[in-house]
Amino acid sequence: MCERCCPGFEQKKWQPTTAHNNFTCEPCNCFGRSDECVYDEDVFVNRLSLDIHGNYEGGGRCLNCRDHTEGVNCNKCVFGYYRPKGVRWNDTMPCKPCACDPNKHTEDCEEETGKCYCQPRFEGENCDKCAKGYYDPPECKKCECAVEGTVGDVCLPENGQCPCKPGFGGTFCETCEPGFTNVTAGCKGNLN
Structure with missing residues (x-):
């Protein structure tokens, strides 16, 4: 008889199977970017974890995300990377590096477009105009x-x-x- 879910199968909080409750451990949805996860009660309460069925149910939080991803489900790109429009999280390498000029841009860019954010002293579509001041x-x-x-x-x-x-x-x-x-x-x- 199991007393906990196996590693990577902690989307739901473990509970013993009873005559009225046939509990089954469920894998966390890390979009193939991690094999590690933990059950997190705060994630469950705030409905932050997307399960393998596409619902925000459970408290699985992925750990040690790969391929420049982070977040509860490894479904955010790390600073300096973005996910192009139309690319799904389970695609190979969904996060692409921002191609920003460090002289005019911050090192981060917009999700979907990859458009670089201007440093405070610049403005304009291509950060080629001086900002006010x-x-x-x-x-x-x-x-x-x-x-x-x-x-x-x-x-x-x-x-x-x-x-x-x-x-x-x-x-x-x-x-x-x-x-x-x-x-x-x-x-x-x-x-x-």
Whole structure:
């Protein structure tokens, strides 16, 4: 008489077979990416584990997923990989590496498309434009404008020029123009 399920067959919590309950251990659904799993009560309660019948029933959690996968059912790609649209989890090698430029992109990409995510200083379809607060593509350097003296709080993306509010001056709109005083109060005009 068994007192536990065999390794890899722990989708459901073991219970003794009785006259009214014919319990059968069930394999975990790891999509062929792992032979190891454990029963996890939290996974069961939150209905996170997909069983071999396609239902979110049981608490099987796969361990040591292979082929760049992770997750309860080895059904997520690890950081830096994505699953192309139309590829099923049980296909051979479902996760493909992201093809991102480390100078412009993060190392991760969008599920299904493989589109790379831009680093914070870039934007645009191909991360080839400077984001707000940066200038001088393709490098995209951080703007150095004084926020309180600059129109729109940032520099112009093409050349880094800081468009100053009336009364402000200097390369970064950090000073008052002649005839204006008190930068912290907004460069007010002198009343003579």
